[in-house]
Amino acid sequence: MELINQTDILEFLLLGLTDNAELQPLIFSLFLSMYLITVLGNLLIILAISSDPHLHTPMYFFLSTLSFNDICFITATVPQMLVNIHTQDQSITYMKCLCQVCSVLLFGSLENCLLAVMACDRYVAICHPLKYPAIMNPHFCVLLVLISLLMSTAYALLHTLMVFRLSFCTHLEVPHFFCELAQILKLACSDTLANNLLIYTASSVFAGVPFCGIIVSYVHIMSSVLRMPSSRGKYRVFSTCGSHLCVVSLFYGTGFGVYISSAFVESRRKNAVASVMYSVVTQMLNPFIYSLRNRDMKEAFRKLSNWMALDLGVKSGLK
Numbered sequence: 001m002e003l004i005n006q007t008d009i010l011e012f013l014l015l016g017l018t019d020n021a022e023l024q025p026l027i028f029s030l031f032l033s034m035y036l037i038t039v040l041g042n043l044l045i046i047l048a049i050s051s052d053p054h055l056h057t058p059m060y061f062f063l064s065t066l067s068f069n070d071i072c073f074i075t076a077t078v079p080q081m082l083v084n085i086h087t088q089d090q091s092i093t094y095m096k097c098l099c100q101v102c103s104v105l106l107f108g109s110l111e112n113c114l115l116a117v118m119a120c121d122r123y124v125a126i127c128h129p130l131k132y133p134a135i136m137n138p139h140f141c142v143l144l145v146l147i148s149l150l151m152s153t154a155y156a157l158l159h160t161l162m163v164f165r166l167s168f169c170t171h172l173e174v175p176h177f178f179c180e181l182a183q184i185l186k187l188a189c190s191d192t193l194a195n196n197l198l199i200y201t202a203s204s205v206f207a208g209v210p211f212c213g214i215i216v217s218y219v220h221i222m223s224s225v226l227r228m229p230s231s232r233g234k235y236r237v238f239s240t241c242g243s244h245l246c247v248v249s250l251f252y253g254t255g256f257g258v259y260i261s262s263a264f265v266e267s268r269r270k271n272a273v274a275s276v277m278y279s280v281v282t283q284m285l286n287p288f289i290y291s292l293r294n295r296d297m298k299e300a301f302r303k304l305s306n307w308m309a310l311d312l313g314v315k316s317g318l319k
Contacts, residue, residue, distance in 0.1 A: 011091040012187075013173045014084055017272055028085045034284050035078045041287030042067035048300035051307065055300055058136040059125070062118045063290060065145055069110050070283040076103035077178040077279055097179040098160055104279070105156035105181065109206055113148035115248050116210030116217075122241050123217035127224045155206045162198055166190050176272045178279070214248060246289045247282075254278035 017027060045067040049055045080100065084090050092100070125132050159181055166188040176183050181199070185192045218241070225237050254277035291297045 011093050012097045012179065013090045014092055014177060014179070015090060015173055015175045016081065016084065016177045024085050028082060031078055031280070032082055034280055035074060038074050038284040039071055041284070042071050044301065045287050045290065048297065048304045051304055052300040055296060058121050058141045061141055062114060062121060066111070066114045066118070067287065069107055069114060070286055073107035073111060074280055074283045076100060076107060081177045092179065097184070098163060100179040101163065101181050101184060102156045102160040104178065105159055106152050109152035109155045110148055111251065112207055112210045113152060115251060116213040117144045117148060118244055119214040119217040122244060123220055126221050126237055151206060155202060158202060159198065162195050166192065176275065180275065211252065243290045243294055247286055250282050250285060251278065254282055
């Protein structure tokens with residue numbers, strides 16, 4: 001294959017989920033629906049939390065931040081896919097592709113960090129309830145989010161800048177619906193040993209440390225729950241942590257499933273389908289998990305809907 005420098009590359013080709021032209025309208029409708037549901041659901045969570053003073057607590061501050069990150073995460077991948085299907089053009093420019101790689105790494109890593117921060121918040125609230133207001137004060141909560149954002153940005157930029165040094169072959173077809181780092185590295189004709197080593201080492205730190213933080217937090221929470229004498233107190237703890245545990249299981253379960261499928265399944269298209277779970281479906285389900293299992297969120301949604309109905313009624317009356 002002919003070797004070309006990155007500055008000479010005009011575009012990559014995103015092959016998507018299938019070559020079947022008859023399925024493209026169905027895929028377009030399905031992903032457009034999932035995108036709109038995700039954006040609307042997470043926006044409603046943000047609006048409900050911001051409009052209800054009772055939810056101005058660290059737990060719901062982190063939840064609204066997670067919802068905003070979910071919107072950004074799915075926006076980094078799905079709109080480009082929809083444009084490609086609608087225009088029947090699979091191409092994406094080199095710079096757009098690298099921006100997508102950086103965005104997916106940034107928001108995926110930030111999701112990982114935010115889930116760890118939320119687990120630590122629950123640990124302090126349950127294991128040290130008297131110290132909770134002093135520890136989880138507003139300034140410290142904002143600091144935790146900023147540190148998570150800084151770490152995620154460093155992680156994403158580190159990988160993206162390492163891709164810039166690579167030379168690529170003329171065969172630039174990506175068997176995916178977005179520019180995934182692992183798939184881009186497979187297209188490089190230059191040595192990618194340093195990139196692959198960086199993936200394993202950086203992922204061990206930026207993904208492993210937050211995951212271990214989640215595990216340690218819930219081990220302490222479980223030990224505290226087992227020491228509680230009343231079953232009502234245990235139920236309150238499980239109802240508080242249940243939604244977060246579901247989201248953590250969904251995020252890490254789908255991510256681990258993609259890793260297993262890429263290791264044992266040779267079909268790259270099947271790996272792309274598996275990636276839909278952690279990059280699209282998880283973000284779509286998060287609002288449902290937090291709203292259906294949380295009494296405070298249900299009450300906030302009810303107040304928000306009443307306020308919106310009243311506002312529309314006043315506006316229609318003025319007309």
